[in-house]
Amino acid sequence: MDFSRLQYLHHELNSTAKASDFPSTILEIVIPGYSTISQLALRFLGLDIGILVTGWVFVYGCRTAWQHIYALVHAYLQEHYTSSIEIDKDDNLFNDVRDWLAEQKTIKPMNKLKAITDYSKKNEDDVFDERGYYKHKLPVTRYEPIHGTEELYHNGRYFKIIRSIKKGEDGSGRFIPGREVLDVYCYGQSTQPIKDLMVHVKHWKTTQAKPMTSVYRAASGGHWNRQSTRPSRPLSTVSLNQKDKSGVLDDINEYLHPATARWYAARGIPHRRGYLFYGPPGTGKTSFSFALAGVFGLRIYCLSLNDKELTESDLSQLFNYLPDRCIVLLEDVDSAGLKRAEEESTPAESAEKKDDSSTASNEEAEEEKPKKRSKAKKSTCSISLSALLNVIDGAAAHEGHVLIMTTNTPESLDAALIRPGRVDVQVGFLLATREQIRETFIRMYSITPEEQAFKGRLAKKSRQPSITDPETLEDLAKRFADQLPEDTLSPAELQGYLLKRKNEPQKALDDVAKWRDEVMEAKKNGKKLVGAQ
């Protein structure tokens, strides 16, 4: 290659170049070959690139300076003249604000959304085909803002809502891997506008949907996870004798009254109230607890002592994390889940017991079997009775919640667990009385006002109960109840039978005698499976 020719051309260009307004040596460093290009452009196109570049650098500099100043002013205003409120993902308000936001007109419409298949909002229109068979419709797709910032005006006020994942520590110094939060900002040094906005969102939510109950379950590691938010169960759908029903209702109502908390505090009594719901399986203990949560608008926190992964420190942490007012449902709180003192015997004692048993006769050993089985059952979880008593009413135990314990075997409960102060009200759930059987029948086949409103759309194609006249229904219910024995069947068994004839009250009455005989026979023989259903 002829380098001398190139050098000559370069020299030529340099000697004829007009001095640029911008120090071309600096640009030469940033863009190698810049001076050659600019001189070529000047010579052949008559274009002075230096002026263009100088202009561009000037505009760029101004823009960067503006951005910098804006960020500084914004940070200053944010620090001194904005207020904010953080909403955690596990709080009900999170979903409420998120749903409300999705329906608002924001200053800059979001062009990045998250699509969510919403199984809770089924498309209920036209779900039956021409033969009257249910045809599954795809669940509704909901769109919500992805993590980021939303800005909007509400009642003439500016709000900024940021959805993000926050990492850090919880109150007790434990590291939290990442929790989703919404931060709501407004201008001014008071959080009142945000609080007003939250009141508005809550009001909006109540007008949107029917009352809902949020159900939380204990997760490993001592945290509560929201399991579901479901429509509150009306109290009228739980059959229980009126005296017990209104007794519990009034008692909880009195306990939850703000004046009651002050009354307790003034007398140095811990503000706690415990209820024991006992009775055979399927008699409505859990259903009643959920209905109570709906009546008082409380969240329900469910915990089973039979959970093998639950440790004592988890248990105490779970109780520490309870909100001020809620229902704690401690399920199956019988001795099966509790580690007792006598179980924690030393190896020497165990050996002694072993020796004793080896000398016992075979007959005695056979007799001992059930007891042993029940003892083996006792160690299904690692929670000791003392740890449970400690979280229920230890010195540092949580206050303000409603504690409901359920059991199928009240007789096996330790006296310490149900002494007054830990259990204040005991309610027995019994097998169905004649009145309950009648009520269950009527509840199953009568049409609720909500269904009545919906009827117009579905009546043509769906199967509706053939008898809707209240008097006829009353008569059928009475005849149905008269054919069944009292205090023998659980409401769950009755419900199961009637559900199989959901829209056929007459058939339910016609089949009942055969079903009753088979169930009674099965119960007599200790069989769990029944032929006629």
Ligand SMILES: Nc1ncnc2c1ncn2[C@@H]1O[C@H](COP(=O)(O)OP(=O)(O)OP(=O)(O)O)[C@@H](O)[C@H]1O
């Ligand atoms: N008293 C009742 N009133 C209305 N429905 C009831 C009643 N008892 C049971 N049921 C129905 O039976 C089913 C099981 O009821 P639930 O879970 O409340 O019983 P439970 O007493 O808690 O049972 P378990 O002791 O096995 O936990 C539910 O679907 C519920 O609707």
